[in-house]
Amino acid sequence: MTMHFPWGTTDVVDLPTVGTPVDTLTDLSAVPGGPGARLAAARLQAEAFRRELPTTGVPDSVTTCELVTLPYPTRFGLFRASRAIAPFLSITNRMLVIRWHDTDGRPRVLLFEPSDVELGKYTPYFDKLARRTPDVVARRMVTEHGTVLGHLARLGIAPHDVDYLVFDHLHTQDLRRWVGTTRFQADLGERPEPAFPNAKVVVQRDELAAMAELHPLQKPWYQPAAYRHVPAEAFLPIDGSVVLGPGVAVVKTPGHVFGNQSLVLNTSTGIWVSSENVIAAECLTPEHSRLPGLAAWSREWGQEVVLNANTVETTADQYNSIILEKTLADRSQADPRFPQFFPSSELTGAWTNPGTKPTFSHGAITHQA
Template sequence: MADLPTVGTPVDTLTDQSRMAGGPGARLAAVRAEAAAFKREFATTGTPDTITTHDLVTLPYPTRFGLFRASRALAPFLSITNRMLVIRWRESDGRRRVLLFEPSDVERGRYTAYFDRLARRTPDVVARRMVTEHGSVRSHLAGLGIAPEDVDYLLFDHLHTQDLRRWVGTTAYQEDLGGRPEPVFPHAKVVVQRDELAGMAELHPLQRPWYQPYAYRDVPPEAFLPIEGSVILGPGVGVVKTPGHVFGNQSLVVNTATGIWVSSENVIAAECLVPEHSKLPGLARWSREWQQEVVLNANTVETTADQYNSVVLEKTLADPSQDDPRFPQFFPSSELTGAWTNPGTTPTFSHRALTHTRG
């Protein structure tokens, strides 16, 4: 995809971890220093016009994945809520931009290998209690008065579970979709790290349960805007490369009226960045005993040390919450959600939404 157009302004302050010298410990020290420098730089880029949050689906997720080895909860599953952020800004020339962060096609996402197997083993009566669909991407946009053709960018922290065929169209007939779908977002481009596209070309066994590779065979290449590393997309809107959860993982960074927020699925709760303040069973103790300052979302272990370093980068970038300064303005794209069916997994603190309007 070397001939495809690029997007955004590259960030020189942050070095791709794969290009850093030394081992993971040395890279961790470098990540901390670079993140602090970038934070000062990013705060000067302005703010977007608006950010709104829209719930898509709440679904079960294994506790051993979401809270890694730290949890002492009795429940084998916890609940996470997937949400979409809608971000709008104007370019310096006055052009309006609309970015959708995590606009998951929930209906198609259920065919991801892991979740498909889980659904087949779960009785319908149980599934109805465990899965709640809150609204679709299209219904949320309609409520905002945003036409699909006005969407410029689709952004995901990574492409686990994602099927983009209905969003960006296909080049051939799709038997499971009953035709060749016209793109819902005809002008939108998918901003993705080149590393992830390269990794998806031939999946490793550790990756296979979480991707839907067949869904990308006929997606038009021009639907993608591949980037390498971190970029600034607009005033107060950035994409930071945070490898580890997948090779080409990336995080959304936004500057708002309350300071800088970071969003990804590297962890599933803000308290996972500060487990010393967590009341979730086991987290604080595990953090002390193992001398680890963060608790990863570890359903994949592609490069766990890099993921740890990436979470420290996110933690360094995020400003303290104005609701409770002990917790950072880290907004999990899949946030831990308490449920009576999952004892021991109710979060100590939740953001539930990220909103901003420029004054």
């Protein structure tokens, strides 16, 4: 298998595949008919995979680590539904640490959303926002809770024991310190050695391809220059959905970006799904939301979910992907009105953002086999 990497190199590199393909989750774009037909197919496929995933087992453990709480436009996070007066809401980005053993007994460690918060600040949208925000205001709106490496040290996980780095998409992500570079990096003052020397980035091939020539709608959210000298061998591009380990799957959920993907976990409380397709569990069941406007908007427009819509690359596909996620997830044991959907960036109440306090928050996924 070969691939031309899109960020400035013309090398053609043989890249291995990873995981077991999920035959029950097919490419919805191949379904005859329009987006409505694809929506119906998404429900049926999700129901089938929901029965299939538990047969693969459960991972050894799932641990949640908070990274940063930051402002995010309300009109993006709650799309057209919110009637909150606050122009910004707060979201908390968290990393999930998943551990399991392969059938041959080999231990595995997967990091989901291991964001380098320091370098992520230079994403064009957030960089421009920071330049316009006085320092005294920024200090009240941004809280850094911990670092990726700090959390791993606390958990007793050595960086060389990490096997997989997975993101729902590569918005805001700068991976140079995680996987190294092939050249000197002027902005870092060094050619960084990889913090995770044995880790591979599992990413949809569609997203890598889309980064070859970003559309104007995409440009505010990517840092393409940060990938120009990342070694191609650091990536494991996949096409579609795969099972990586017992109860651990990466499922293709296009829409928010072309190559969006979700983490799906079978745990002691049932199936969880995590991505940034929505920013709160109640966005999957807005009829139960107390956020101003969500329930009424859902009824008025017949919308079953409320999208996280900072990008509108393929909005109908994103809606269909969220329905797939909603169908896969079990209901919360804490409050069955809400699914076990864990936003990778979860809506967080703050006194500075009136009208945006979530009705319900998961806060963490905790699992121990």
